[in-house]
Amino acid sequence: MTVSVAVAGASGYAGGELLRLLLAHPEVRIGAVTAHSNAGDLLGAHQPHLRALADRVLEPTSVDTLAGHDVVFLALPHGQSHELAAALTERTPDVLVVDCGADHRLTDPVAWETFYGGEHPGSWPYGLPELPGARDALRGTRRVAVPGCYPTAASLALVPALAAGLVEPDVVVVAASGTSGAGKSPKAHLLGAEVMGSVSAYGVGGGHRHTPEMMQNFAAAAGRSVSVSFTPMLVPMPRGILATVSAPVTAGVDAAQVRAAYEKAYGDEPFVTLLPEGQWPTTAATVGANTCLLQVAVDAAAGRLIVVAAIDNLTKGTAGGAVQSMNLALGFAETAGLPTEGVAP
Ligand SMILES: NC(=O)C1=CN([C@@H]2O[C@H](COP(=O)(O)OP(=O)(O)OC[C@H]3O[C@@H](n4cnc5c(N)ncnc54)[C@H](OP(=O)(O)O)[C@@H]3O)[C@@H](O)[C@H]2O)C=CC1
Numbered sequence: 580m581t582v583s584v585a586v587a588g589a590s591g592y593a594g595g596e597l598l599r600l601l602l603a604h605p606e607v608r609i610g611a612v613t614a615h616s617n618a619g620d621l622l623g624a625h626q627p628h629l630r631a632l633a634d635r636v637l638e639p640t641s642v643d644t645l646a647g648h649d650v651v652f653l654a655l656p657h658g659q660s661h662e663l664a665a666a667l668t669e670r671t672p673d674v675l676v677v678d679c680g681a682d683h684r685l686t687d688p689v690a691w692e693t694f695y696g697g698e699h700p701g702s703w704p705y706g707l708p709e710l711p712g713a714r715d716a717l718r719g720t721r722r723v724a725v726p727g728c729y730p731t732a733a734s735l736a737l738v739p740a741l742a743a744g745l746v747e748p749d750v751v752v753v754a755a756s757g758t759s760g761a762g763k764s765p766k767a768h769l770l771g772a773e774v775m776g777s778v779s780a781y782g783v784g785g786g787h788r789h790t791p792e793m794m795q796n797f798a799a800a801a802g803r804s805v806s807v808s809f810t811p812m813l814v815p816m817p818r819g820i821l822a823t824v825s826a827p828v829t830a831g832v833d834a835a836q837v838r839a840a841y842e843k844a845y846g847d848e849p850f851v852t853l854l855p856e857g858q859w860p861t862t863a864a865t866v867g868a869n870t871c872l873l874q875v876a877v878d879a880a881a882g883r884l885i886v887v888a889a890i891d892n893l894t895k896g897t898a899g900g901a902v903q904s905m906n907l908a909l910g911f912a913e914t915a916g917l918p919t920e921g922v923a924p
């Protein structure tokens with residue numbers, strides 16, 4: 580079965596990565612590619628690496644341009660998807676909408692209002708298939724909320740330990756991201772001279788909007804509320820997230836038990852790999868691949884579990900996770916169109 584797919588936000592980073600993956604997908608025919616301020620331009624002007632689509636014209640993002648496809652990916656700024664998705668699904672109820680933005684990720688209206696503001700648009704099945712129960716919710720769904728990139732890395736890192744009761748519900752996440760995580764639109768703190776040659780923290784002190792998303796995933800795994808202190812950092816590289824996630828180990832838990840829990844959780848997962856002991860994840864090893872590389876350690880002196888996770892923020896952290904979720908929703912092989920091999924050096 581071949582499905583027709585539209586990508587809204589095709590001039591952006593997430594849209595470009597979606598198109599790169601979809602071009603290699605055996606069951607997909609790419610239909611409309613849409614944009615906002617750049618509508619009317621050739622796609623090749625904004626995504627010069629996608630030669631097969633270089634002559635496509637970016638159409639305006641609207642229900643009219645998106646309706647009539649089997650699948651619509653929305654890769655738009657926060658707050659821009661929910662009204663469009665509502666209008667689209669009213670016109671074509673059977674369309675599969677995969678929202679790469681945040682609009683439908685949070686289940687708690689209070690968390691939504693606190694971190695995003697305005698009325699809660701509701702929540703959709705969460706596009707991180709490796710979380711307990713997520714795969715079942717994604718099979719056959721017509722709506723997917725793709726996770727944020729930091730919550731993808733942090734959740735894959737700690738959920739097995741929380742689910743197995745190996746750590747206390749008091750989590751610290753420090754994660755460094757490449758600059759593509761911030762999108763293409765110009766931002767003062769992303770000017771070349773400021774970004775190059777420096778690593779900086781931002782959103783410090785509980786203010787980052789991915790904190791409640793991590794809390795939501797951690798609480799679902801632990802079966803109780805979990806406190807999260809999250810510090811994101813910006814590093815001068817285009818792609819990649821390296822997350823260091825730690826929590827106090829439950830009394831009596833040792834490194835062998837932790838390793839066994841992660842091997843059990845991810846042993847059969849095609850996209851999540853617990854590295855052999857002694858090897859540590861690097862973002863470079865994930866570039867362009869839909870993979871998450873993990874390593875675990877118990878710091879016995881500090882009494883903490885440390886998990887290090889690496890992903891490509893644009894692949895497993897956005898577009899790859901989105902395509903993986905589409906595959907589940909439509910009954911395709913979950914791995915269809917998704918590379919597990921990266922690019923090196
Ligand atoms: N970058 C990342 O690592 C991740 C991104 N995401 C999510 O993906 C989405 C897109 O992010 P990203 O690609 O990085 O952002 P970009 O800024 O690179 O791209 C944004 C896209 O949205 C379009 N757009 C801008 N404003 C509007 C509007 N008012 N209405 C409709 N379309 C609009 C832009 O069109 P034009 O160029 O024509 O103005 C562009 O195609 C965001 O919701 C983000 O949260 C999720 C996880 C990770």
Ligand SMILES: CC(=O)N[C@@H](CCC(=O)OP(=O)(O)O)C(=O)O
Nearest residue numbers: 681727728729756757758760761
């Ligand atoms: C480096 C950087 O700026 N990263 C972005 C997160 C990108 C992402 O995944 O998040 P959303 O899908 O929620 O936008 C940020 O901190 O806002």
